[in-house]
Amino acid sequence: MISPQDIFTIANQKQFEKIALKVFRFQYENNLVYRDFCNFLKVEKSSVKSLQQIPFLPIQFFKSHEVISSTNPVQETFTSSGTTGMITSKHLVTDVTLYEQSYRNAFSQFYGNIEDYAVLALLPSYLERKGSSLIYMVNDLIQLSNNTNSGFYLHNYDELTSKLIELDSEGQNVLLIGVTYALLDLIEQQNFQLQNTIVIETGGMKGKRKEIIREELHEILCKGFGVSNIHSEYGMTELLSQAYSLGNGIFECPNWMQILIRDTEDALSYVSTGKTGGINVIDLANINSCSFIATQDLGKKYPNNHASRQTGSFEVLGRFDNSDIRGCNLMVI
Structure with a gap:
């Protein structure tokens, strides 16, 4: 079992990866929507050995499904903003602490x-x-x-x-x-x-x-x-963690959150540091929902410029328009 103490005391990349893989296995076993998505991609739990092999659930699922990894009662339901008639995201939170x-x-x-x-x-x-x-x-x-x-x-x-x-x-x-x-x-x-x-x-x-x-x-x-x-x-409705920029639009994540940049042409592969792509977020605080989310934001990562942090910084460059969400059409399962 993964405890909050495990998540919020992460101090280096090795610890992060170890706990992220534990969280992946937990959510594969306990989140029906996420497991169906992994199965749709033909990804077996036992085959995932690195962060890059973890499937990232497209964020649109929060509009159409109950994305939850816990059998405990829901304490808070966070919803996204939207214009009248829009379908909004619902994030069911079973442990608001x-x-x-x-x-x-x-x-x-x-x-x-x-x-x-x-x-x-x-x-x-x-x-x-x-x-x-x-x-x-x-x-x-x-x-x-x-x-x-x-x-x-x-x-x-x-x-x-x-x-x-x-x-x-x-x-x-x-x-x-x-x-x-x-x-x-x-x-x-x-x-x-x-x-x-x-x-x-x-x-x-x-x-x-x-x-x-x-x-x-x-x-x-x-x-x-x-x-x-x-x-x-x-930050966003579907996450329980936020990144902050202290200036110039360059964001840093807290130690239990990281981003990967996926290829805009192939949602299952990644681009190198400095290249633009779709932002995938790992939010380990989101253990009772889904910690691996493919957002509709475009961004790029920079080399690590803080000796104490392992993950590098990133910039948000905009959003996909609907015609550009390739690979997120995996959604219609």
């Missing part, structure tokens, strides 16, 4: 002690619906900060502006976590010169604005907030 351990440990790994910050959240499109895993995480971080100034803001930009300027000028470390379009709305109302604030964008125009490339977006946000770089969070 795994999610809490994952994002708390990751936050600590990248940012230190949460109690050192006031957390201001500008996530209107997420707040206005139920089932957001991002809201669950940020709400918990707000509580853990033990700071009376921490909190959510919906459309009350004037109040947020005043609070942000007040806290920053007092020397309080601030984390401003915002959905992209709302951060742009905020700096159109007020030009900031922030000295003690980290701005984390969670991505997404949510149909409110035209999509723009990351370099242009971050340039606009840096100028508007008066900061030298913009941080980013890479």
Whole structure:
């Protein structure tokens, strides 16, 4: 049996691979949807000896199937956002403490002690619906900060502006976590010169604005907030872990999460470092669902530039459009 302790104390690549293979075997045996997918690909449990041999479940399965590896009752159901009429993903979580351990440990790994910050959240499109895993995480971080100034803001930009300027000028470390379009709305109302604030964008125009490339977006946000770089969070409904970028759109994973880059022409093979392809995510915290997910995001990996980390960094370059999801048509099983 794999314990949370096994997952969250991974210290090197050898440990990661050993536990990932254990998780693969566990999910093959206990997740009917995943086992059917592996069988469809004619992959037998005993034949998988490396990360590259593990089948990655296309993320669309979370829209059409109950992807679950546990017989325990569901504690939380996280759902993806979507326009009216769209089929949304459902992530059935049987042990929400795994999610809490994952994002708390990751936050600590990248940012230190949460109690050192006031957390201001500008996530209107997420707040206005139920089932957001991002809201669950940020709400918990707000509580853990033990700071009376921490909190959510919906459309009350004037109040947020005043609070942000007040806290920053007092020397309080601030984390401003915002959905992209709302951060742009905020700096159109007020030009900031922030000295003690980290701005984390969670991505997404949510149909409110035209999509723009990351370099242009971050340039606009840096100028508007008066900061030298913009941080980013890479997570999704179907995962229980997040990667973070501390600037320039280059992401690092926590120690129990890794990405592989698959060939866009052949979903079952991989491209070398520096080449663009589809992002496959290994999220070992997701043990009770599926830890091996083929996303619809395009990206590339870079050589490892942190001696303490084994996995290398990565960049997210965009999304497949529907006509490009070759190999994900394996979906229709």
